[in-house]
Amino acid sequence: MPPKTGLSKLFAVAFIVLTAAAIAGMVAMLIVYKTQIAEMNPTPRPTMPSTTMAPPPAMRLPRNLLPESYNIFIQLQLYIKIIEEVNVTSPNQTLLFSGNSTVHFHCVERTSRIYLHSNGPTVSAPRLIDKDTNELVKIDRYLHHEDESHFLELQLSEYLEAGRNYSLFLAFEGEMSENLEALYVSKYVESRFLAATNLEPTNARSLFPCFDEPDFKAVFYLTVIHRLETTALSNAPVSVSNIIDEEWKYTRFMATPRMSSYLLAFTVSEFTATDSPNSRITYSRPEATAAGHAVYAAKMTPKILEFYENHFDLRYPMKTLDQIALTDLEPLAMENWGLITYQEGALLYQEGVSSWLHKEDIVHIISHELAHQWFGNLVTMKWWNEVWLNEGFASYMSYLAVDNAEPSFQIKDTMIMSDLHSAFEEDALTSSHPLSTPLEEVQTTSQILGMFDAISYSKGAMVLRMLADFAMIIGILIGLVLFSQVRQEKGVFSIGTLMEKWTTQMGYPVITINTTNGEIHQKHFLYNNSTFCSSLFSLWWLIPIRYATKSSSPSLVWLDVRGPGNITTQQHKKLNYWILANVNCTGYYRVNYDPDNWQRLMTQLETNPNRIPLMNRGQLVDDAFNLARAELVNVTLALNSTRFLRHETAYLPWESAVRNLEYFVLMFDRSEVYGPMQVYLREQVKELYNFFRNYTDNSTVPEDHSLQHNQIIAIDVACSNGLPECIEMARSKFAGWMKSNDTNDIHTNLRAVIYCQAVAAGDKKEWEFAWEKFQSSTDTSEKDQLRKALACTKKTWLLSRYLEYTLDPDKIRLMDVASTVYFIAQNAAGQALAWNFIRANWDYVSQG
Template sequence: MAKESGISKILAGTFVFLTISVIAGIVTMIIFYKTEIALMDPTPRPMFTSSTTSLPPVIRLPKNLVPQSYQVVNVTSPNQTMLFTGNSTVTFHCVQGTSVVYLHSRNLDVSGPVVMNKDTNERIGVSSMKNEEDTRNFLEIQLNAALEAGGNYSLFLAFNGEITENLNGVFVSTYAQGSPAFLAATNLEPADARTVFPCFDEPEMKAVFHVTIIHRRDTVALGNADMRGEIHSNILDDVWKVTYFYPTPKMSTYLFAFTVSEFTDSNVLCALCYRCVLPTQTYARPDAIAAGHAKYAANITGKILKFYENYFGINYEQKTLDQIALPDLGVGAMENWGLITYQEGGLLYEDGVSSLLHKEVIATLIAHELAHQWFGNLVTMKWWNDIWLNEGFATYLSFFAVAHMEPYSKMKDSYFMSNLHAAFEVDALASSHPLSPPQEDVQMTFEIEDMFDAITYCKVQSNETRNEYIYDVGVCMYLSDFSYKNTDQNDLWEYIQKAEDEDGGHTTVAKVMNTWTKQMGYPVITINTTNGEVYQKQFLFNDSSESSLWWYIPIRVMSNAAEPSLVWLESIKKDEFIAKSGEWILANVNCAGYYRVNYNRENWERLSTQLETDPHRIPLMNRGQLVDDAFNLARAKLIEVTLALNSTRFLQNERALLPWESTVRNLEYFVLMFDRSEVYGPMQACGMKASFCLHSQILAIDVACSNALPECSAMATKMFANWMDNNRTNRIHPNLRSVIYCQAVAAGGAKEWEFAWDKFQSSIDTSEKDQLREALSCTKKIWLLNRYLKYTLNPEKIRLMDVGSTILSIADNVAGQALAWNFIRAHWEYVSNGGAASLIEGVTRRFSTQFELEELERFAADNNLSPTKYLQQAVEQTQVNIVWVSENKDSVLKWFENETAS
């Protein structure tokens, strides 16, 4: 419900101008029919089950009405009022007779319902209308006559709502453009379309949208489809513009989008394959467009679209594609069909200021969102339990698109490993979830939001079970046959099975794949090369958890005497994995399987010897994965922690970046567990030594400075001081700025911090602002960190979308972790708007004592936090940390002391 009871005179006048004839009809023509309710065959009202039962509440809409199209009129002027107003007419087909219409509405003042029989052009009386103020958000409209099965009907509703500041629904954003300028934008996934207009807000209820936006004359309205026309309307003060859009393709409500702003566009025409030129326009702040910051994004968009069109054999379905860089957005980007929204840092790139890594991030993010135009927009999951059909494929395909554009880039392997390990980390907890859980497990909004995690985005990319050719053929047939429709994972398996059968294969696709998607977690394969024994079990950090899960597992295996070959675990012969004298065996070649591998100690030692003498005999991906497997097996107490640490000794001769990235990432866990204890001293000393072996300049500086190497701190301080002395020119290379800024602020005091803060406030470059914002959290001065935390409560200093990441950066700093934990508890209501899940997960990463566990549990109870998976995972990870630290602290200390002494 909107906070204000009325709307401004200007908006009221506009609204009356558009709907006066309809309002008059409501006044004169509403008739209450006297038909007995018993004769209407009403659809039973969806009800919550009794709290005494174990069944979940019914919060899904009934399937008796199927929407066909919406006509939506919205009046928005964020620079004048924080309210929007409008009306909508939804046309729907009745498949089962009912006297009640249910649809979704939340925080809207809804009025003036008019129900029409489209087949007879007769009006149907409305006896009552009420909005359920609970988690269902049902708008219930009782009718005086039953809708008949097979009939077509329409429902008109007038509404007004609040333009929010919390980055969901219709929200307001401000930016500096001489004087403060305002814009309005939408962000509706997963369940906020109902806050913009009354609708059937479930992904399976697709419809065509006819949209009209009424806005100030000096602004531009963008929507899901190409603009059909504009008129200027002489209403009250002669400043209104009416923008009409062409009908959208049939799509889900969560993809509905519009923006109203004074932004300008790059106006780049991208020539696509085998058809006419498609205009793709990239919008941003006028100063960013004028400076050319949108050129890179605008230029690569057409190339990526062309790649996907060729890959899928299906054209992009819209006549235009707009992308807009928003100063505020609660997610990194959103794939709204025809109007993709991005945080500014995800779209704007400045030569000479932005780093090469930032360029790669932009390319990958655009590729991800463009992949959604097929996976998610054209073909959509039936329900949110299968959101991986959207997000998993978009992540997986983005690597191929970017690699196609930059064939010499090594980022594909690095991103692949990074995503694989992100999924591994979460999926090793007993509080994880299947890639495709049952629908009944994903009902409440917080349960839906929980699905947007590393498992959904990253787990699908690694799977040795698929034949790439068969997989691609099946996926393309799937996209073609289900265009504009909804699917679940069974549909995907069916089409891959068709491709498998046509190719003469014998694999039962669903039988194999369901063990990977319907079960949580993943296996660890244990291979004993002495007796040939091979077995699987679920990999869990918590060794007290029991599991009987079982997977179909293909194992690609090689040795120093044999090239790679593929075998299925259940088909392995008894002596197939017995190593000959001096022979080592390596499984999961190139890390194509979503599992870990453990060996007997002799095989681990032979692999380590091979790495130290001739590492290139082991594939690059496996050189990184062997380190990752060893460290995580040690965390799960399946091997000794010293064996994992010993696995890093080959790195002194390793020149590839990937194994180093894997090692640094895994040692981060040791830092989190021990940087407040006596273990950290010898650990830092080893870190100093390791930095001299690194062949990546950025990583070497980061490792060296993080481990207090005096020369590194002196270098960073000097480079930063030179910038401070001549701040018109930043001589620090763009690729080095993030690490130099952080280390200089960490080594400095108030002077350096204040300089970085002033630069952060004055910079108009998004990449520069992001690097400075993170660097400000690196200071070791407690009072400065406290000041910075307080700044996050002021949106004029730290934007709401940056609150969560800023607090997490402070929590990553050992000097700021306790401060951040106390701060979020004191200001939870505000800071949780920036991402409650990530805050809990990030701020508790160091928790490893019983006292910290009890504090976490008390915090959850005091704030009545929903039992989200993120909260469960934070509790479980803390429990695992407590046990692991108590059992391994002495061994780790001794190993680092010996290593330092040697």
């Protein structure tokens, strides 16, 4: 098909688009959801050939045996409390665990070998039974493969026959991890301990022998033997819990639904419950529960869950939903079916200590994890190369859930732009990967872990958002409520056709519009512009365009783009003032213009920015800086795109500018350019700082959440670039805290930024005060704020000391080591220190 374009004024369509966006987005997502169910779940059992199964592939289990269920018994020797008092004999802590598992499986292809996964625990006493005859099947030998496959191979003296059912018993024993992997121990306040699991993606095999691949779904029956004073939680409700003797009890759980092995979870602790309606229970440390820190999460969870049930028209399938705030967890949260685990800071809200804005993070994280109860748990990708189907859907759905649960926050656009920019940055590198990466490139555990990145989460969400928007537009244009196909001049254009290139190729396009001659073309956007750019971005798309004249209000039209190369619009003569493409950033692409149009847009921003949608005000800045970084426009253009900020009070444009300028600061902080850059930023932010000054000086914040975010940016940019009144404010409030030992004069929203700027402007005295407060605080939010602030000092010897502290888990928790080093690396004074430290201590730092 030859290149074509067409501009048509669809004002009625534009109005319907804006008013029907939410409904159409839901419709499109449900279409994709329903079509994915068949593709993502394991296929039905294959027919049963009589031939012997060939040796397994290098890193994947053969499909000749299909697990049906597991019966797992496990005993933890862990002591929850170690008493350390004079004249009191305390036991030595033990991290040992032992148990056994019986996997019931169906043979679909004749074989004389059994392959499953086991990595770590010592396995013994194998016993294989033919369930159809109740006879033992002799095992000649069993061995572990000494490679990354983690295969446990059992060689049999006879064949397992297709169509028959078997059970395999294995005993195991091992040691709990102290590195937040598989079954691990967490030490917290006053020498107290808990045990928890973290099995995604390939750690189930480090707990018990199993078929540890996502499409080997099975039912799990778990029994945990644990200390008398502790409580055990798992995916399913408790079936029975009884005392064994004066030291031990056992807890047996009901059957889980059929699920992947990585979703199995249990915890053993003395944590206590905060109840919600309908058996939605949040667990936390007893003192945190008593202080009400879990109340906000307990309030939001049923609300979010109800939204998803109504949205998907599908009830949450489990009888209970437990959530637990763990003192240590390697990811921020994990969506285990029926028992979601969180880092404390991701779930607990502390009145009077936590920032008001911290509620946004909590409701966002809960929304993401609850979305997984459908996308990921109920419907699961076949293999980890498609993890974006889990994470992209959950990220996208969380926009809708948060907006429903806390509409007053009005943070949907902020969440979208955050994901858009995270995806853009990573996807512009030659090291990026497609959403759907070829199977052969995702085999080992390290390759699987590499898929959990901004591409799977953020790009996945952005492509789904783009699809939802596209589906809604086409549905309106062709008069269909639910569409699955759009006819073109040649053949049929389906959702699958549309999505294929977006999911199977890495990167994204930059669309260049020349308003002088009306030409438009697209090509692969990369930061390294000298790298070969593919021509795969030959997509058919409807690009929302807003254009204006000096005398008229902006109008919305749709640009029909078909095929690669140059495309000429016949209406370009009408565009005699400015044109703005990708209105509200619905498309996953950047936009470049000819210099004249860039200048007209910047003039519009400086004279009346409200004529340009808020999301686009931020995106114009982001596009300009990143196009400059790729040497597609002049750096001067990028810097000029920030001139309008002097009179801007909205958050998104400022966030975009500050984030992009951080790259320039990193490039120029030791050059003569840095001084003039600071002067410019100081002048640009002065009006914004003064806009919030009455709030800041009186330790108050605006009601609007967006403005609350921007108040923090105003203080950060003003103090960082030497605005005297800002530095004096931070010093004064911090000094008041040091004198009175009372933080009431610093609003909880502003503590993190004021702590940081005061420590940056201070000396040893301020740093050591902050360190002492960090060590003595039991408040998760306060500790996180102080831990970041300690990295703000300009004294290299203090930063060096701080880096050394990260090697001591009694000073810096293992899960916080990587982020602490990152905070130090963001500081110009700490970049070289952090780099040398990471190289010298990689084995320890990488554990967190």
